[in-house]
Amino acid sequence: MENNLSLISEKLIEKNNYIIVGHSIPDGDCIGSMIGLYLVLLKMNKKSIMLLEDPVPPIYHFLFGSNMILKPQDISKNDFENIIYLDCSDKNRVGESVADFLNDKRYIINIDHHATNELFGNINLVNPEASATAEIITNLIPLLNVDITKDIANALFTGIVMDTGSFQYSNTTSETLKIASYLIDSGVEQEKVRINLFESKSHKEVLLLRKSLQSLKVSSDGKIAWMQLSIDDIKELDVKDLHPEGIINHTRSIKGVEVGILFRETSPGIVKVGFRSKSAIDVAQIAKKFGGGGHEKAAGARLEGRLDDVKSKVLNSVKEVID
Amino acid sequence: MENNLSLISEKLIEKNNYIIVGHSIPDGDCIGSMIGLYLVLLKMNKKSIMLLEDPVPPIYHFLFGSNMILKPQDISKNDFENIIYLDCSDKNRVGESVADFLNDKRYIINIDHHATNELFGNINLVNPEASATAEIITNLIPLLNVDITKDIANALFTGIVMDTGSFQYSNTTSETLKIASYLIDSGVEQEKVRINLFESKSHKEVLLLRKSLQSLKVSSDGKIAWMQLSIDDIKELDVKDLHPEGIINHTRSIKGVEVGILFRETSPGIVKVGFRSKSAIDVAQIAKKFGGGGHEKAAGARLEGRLDDVKSKVLNSVKEVID
Structure with a gap:
């Protein structure tokens, strides 16, 4: 060195x-x-x-x-x-x-x-x-x-x-x-x-956070939290070009949550999935299964399919890894 | 020293x-x-x-x-x-x-x-x-x-x-x-x-953030942002004993906002007001006017009155200082 x-x-x-x-x-x-x-x-x-x-x-x-x-x-x-x-x-x-x-x-x-x-x-x-x-x-x-x-x-x-x-x-x-x-x-x-x-977020970014939080769900064992933004949400807020920086971290901020996920439908049939791990779970491995990649504690993938289908597929896969 | x-x-x-x-x-x-x-x-x-x-x-x-x-x-x-x-x-x-x-x-x-x-x-x-x-x-x-x-x-x-x-x-x-x-x-x-x-917030804390963001307002000149939590909101979420740590910072996170405020009705007729300044405004001075105190960039006061009355009184006072 x-x-x-x-x-x-x-x-x-x-x-x-x-x-x-x-x-x-x-x-x-x-x-x-x-x-x-x-x-x-x-x-x-x-x-x-x-x-x-x-x-x-x-x-x-x-x-x-x-x-x-x-x-x-x-x-x-x-x-x-x-x-x-x-x-x-x-x-x-x-x-x-x-x-x-x-x-x-x-x-x-x-x-x-x-x-x-x-x-x-x-x-x-x-x-x-x-x-x-x-x-x-x-x-x-x-x-x-x-x-x-x-x-x-x-x-x-x-x-x-x-x-x-x-x-x-x-x-x-x-x-x-x-x-x-x-x-x-x-x-x-x-x-x-x-x-x-x-401290220079646009008003729209804060509205996007609000919209995301409205969809917040936590799994019954408390280990997975996820939020979603549908293409309709994104159109409604007129934030197609806005990268939802930091929003996903709110999932990981909850006590007991090991993996936080943000599902973002960027166009009909295309869903970008962000993963965050709090500690032990390697989300890069999970993202890799779906053709994505990243770091152990922050990773992402781009999936094709309906938002609900992508969600259930990804959530099942994360549950398997946690169990 | x-x-x-x-x-x-x-x-x-x-x-x-x-x-x-x-x-x-x-x-x-x-x-x-x-x-x-x-x-x-x-x-x-x-x-x-x-x-x-x-x-x-x-x-x-x-x-x-x-x-x-x-x-x-x-x-x-x-x-x-x-x-x-x-x-x-x-x-x-x-x-x-x-x-x-x-x-x-x-x-x-x-x-x-x-x-x-x-x-x-x-x-x-x-x-x-x-x-x-x-x-x-x-x-x-x-x-x-x-x-x-x-x-x-x-x-x-x-x-x-x-x-x-x-x-x-x-x-x-x-x-x-x-x-x-x-x-x-x-x-x-x-x-x-x-x-x-x-990363150990309770699920309720995140719901409290969501509820607060639903009330987010920004003044026409973009320099003041505020949120409110009524006693009904607090009862609905059952968070009477929860201190809404960090929630107020979302007001200051918006570009151009100089002063962020959170109005929190802790019991009927009692409103706790939190102030955050981004840079030049001394919010301790503003809080002092209402019997409160604190630091230049983070201060608070406890006011008596209806939530709407307290809001308009405080917002007018902040506007005066900014102008």
Whole structure:
């Protein structure tokens, strides 16, 4: 680990131009790590761009640099020699259009914290002990002789906060908190970050939570809680493009519930199913049965069928696993 | 500060018996600090008891030592010579029955983080820079030559988490995060703490949130959001004894909202009003107008009158302050 940290820093100093990429459906750690490293490379006078398949979710628009993240179709000429993959366990995680765009011989730098990382880089910095890729980037910066500005600090702090559930998930180590402490000393604008991440929901998002809670059910043994949003609910609230961030967590918040589920009919006959585990159950395995995937405690799948049929199929499967 | 830290540690080592008290309607920092210090004194072979006017809220029952917190009526003989006030800005914060119980000459040790602390102790350790009283206690322990056990770490970590909104409020300093890091190294059981604090709500609490959200209103300028729970709602859900923890925060979570309010009719003609501010508005001042009080960003008051009358009176007053 330590070796690669200094090897990677030497490479970053040595080379001159970079495409920074992250995974499709980007989360806070992906966005925060990309922007953090991009701003550092900018201070090092390196030519670099950031590239994502999917749009930056609005809650991250407050981060300085978020509007400099490009899509493949934004770029006409592609003469960058080095690619930095961030927060991607394999090369395909960037999504199809970005993967096509990158599809030729380039020098690959791979920085990630997923234990499943396939070590696909010419050089790899993969630390599964790190709570977030942003934690690794923060450790890299002193070796690049760059001072952390408040904009860099905001981006990296956001990455860590989002991947640790505000330092509540078990991936939060004493090292994570030390790094967060260092970022605060480097100028994180805490109120700005908090308001943008947690206190800037649209009125419609709150109405969507209300609608979801109206459907809340708990199994007779108290171990499964689920909510549903039908396509009619979504049309009624006019929230087709809204990702129901955080709503599913209300299922897991109930005492005794081991698995929380949100069934969301995104179009007639298509149901997206989100899974959350509180502790012992591995929901990634459950999601996998239905062609999905994810992490042990947060996973998802996309099923075809009527909402009621999907519900009974999935609930039976979860019951089996719990029993 | 530093001086008092070592002075207090010397006193704690020198003296032999203690009553540890906290404020009425105790919160996580109050409970966590009391238990943390109690377990430390236990390891120092000091005779000590913990005393509170109000019951320990159920979410803190998981903390080892929480069932050793007594009420004044539990104690027949009172021959303790020293009182340690924790998290109390003045002596009356302990509540009437505890204040009566303590009402004679004793040596007073006052440990707190409120800037308004009246320094009423024979010796005072008041640090408004600390996010929580539990942060101060953590700093005190090394001077007492006691090793932090996992039970002590869980209690103090809980105090800090609850007073900083999971390290999101602006009172979270780089020092706070370093102290939290040290507690994790000392054995905090993170999953246990997270599940008990945030994922152990009763089904009824979630139904209460749902009922509250059904009444959500936002002012035409988008700066005030409010919800209400009538006495009929509370009776219907059979939640008279349930404190609607965290529900009010959903008002503040909406973009643009500066002040969030929850009106809760606790009995016919009595309305408890909770205020939350997102940033610039000092809601303690607003609550004060109605005979209440609190902090700049979280305050409350108890008003007499019909729910609708109280609502219009309070909303007008908040509007005036915002304009």
